[in-house]
Amino acid sequence: MTNLAVLPLAVTMMAGPQIVAALIFITAKRPVAVSLSFLAGVTLAVYTGVTLTTWLGQSLVAGGDQDGKLAKIIEYLLVAALLAVAVYNWVNRRTIEPPSWLGSLMTAGPGKAFTTGLLLLGLFPSDVVVMITVGAELARTGATVAAAWPFIAATVLIAALPLLGYLLFRRKAEQAMPHVRDWMTQHSWLINIVAALLFVVLILW
Template sequence: MSFVDVLPLAIVMIAGPQIISSIFLSTSERWRANATAYVFGAALSISLVVAVAYLLGNSLGSDGGLLGASARQLLYVVVLVLLLYAAVDTYRNRTVSEPPKWMGELTSAAPQFSFRLGFLLLGFFPTNVVTSITVGTYLAANGAPVTDAAGFVLLTLFLLALPSLGVVILGKRAETALPHIRDWMNDNSWIISEAVIVIFAVLTLRNLLG
C-alpha cells in the first residue's frame, strides 16, 4: 500500500508558488519550451531528494542497517515530525495572498531560467524538500522499493504540466481560464495541502502504533 499512500503528497508538492509558476510559464512567450524545461528541472530535483532520503532511511532502518530493525519506528517518528513541520509551514503561509513580484517576469522567461526555477522550487522549497524527504523516509520505513516513489514523482509532474496541457486543449480560452484557476489555487491550496498532510499523518501514526 505504500505506493498508494504517498500519491496524495503530490498535491502538497504543487500547491502554492509551484503551480502558480507553471500557470505563468504556460502563458509565456515561449510556453512550450518553458513548460518542458520547468517540468524537467522539477523531475530531476524531486527524484534526487527522494532517492537520497530513501537511501539514508534504508541504511538506518533496514534489518541490517546501522541502527537495526528498531530504527524503523524511529523513521516513522521522523516522518511525523516532518509532516508537523509541513503542516505548520503551510498554515503559517496561508495568508500570503499575492504571488512574489518575480512571478510577473515569468511571461518573458527563457527556458534556462524555467529549468532552474523548476529544479530549485520543486526540489528545495522548504515545504517541498520536507515532503520529498517524507516520501523517501516513509518508503524506507515500510521496506518498500524506491521505485514506489515513481508514482509520486510522475503525478507531481503531471499536475505541474496541467496548465500547459490546458493551453494545448483549450487554446486561447486558456488565457481566460488559467488566471481564475491561479487565483483559486492561491487562495485555497493551503486547505487542500493541510487535509492531505493530516491524512498522511494518520496513516503514518497507524504504522507507528502497529
C-alpha cells in the same frame, strides 16, 4: 508503493507556488518551450530527491532504526511544524503577499523555467518533507527507487496539467489561465493552509 497515498502526495508536491509557476509559464511568450523546460526541472528534482531520501532512509535502517522510532519522532515534529504554518497563514491571511519572484517568471525563458522547476520541487520545504516520507517508506520496505515511479509520474502529470490544458483548449486556456493564475496568486495563503492540512492528514493516516 502500495501503502502510500500517491495522488495526495503528488498534489501536495505541487500545491502552492509550484502550480502557480506552472500557470505563469503558460502565459509566457513561448509557453510550450518554457513549460517543457519547467517539467524537465521538476522531473529531475523529484527523481534526485527521492533517490537521496531513500538512501538516507536506508542508512537510518542500517543504523538501528528498524522499528521506525526516529521516523515517528520526525513525523510528529513535522505535524507540529505544518500546523504552525497553517495557523500562521490563517492569522496573517489579510497581509500575506505572494513571493516577489513569481512576477519575474512572466518573462522567463526555458533556462530559467528549468531552474525554477529544479529549485522549487527540490528545495521547497513541503516538497522535501514529502520526498523524505517517500524515501523512508521505500527504505522501510526494502524497495528501490524504481518503486516510486507512480509518485514521480503523478507529480510530473499534475505539474503538466496547465500545459495539457493549453494544448487541448488553446483559445479558452489563453483566456482562462491568467485569471486562474491571478486568483491562486492572491489566495496563496489559502493554498498553503490546504497543502499543510492535507499533508498532516497523510502523515497521521
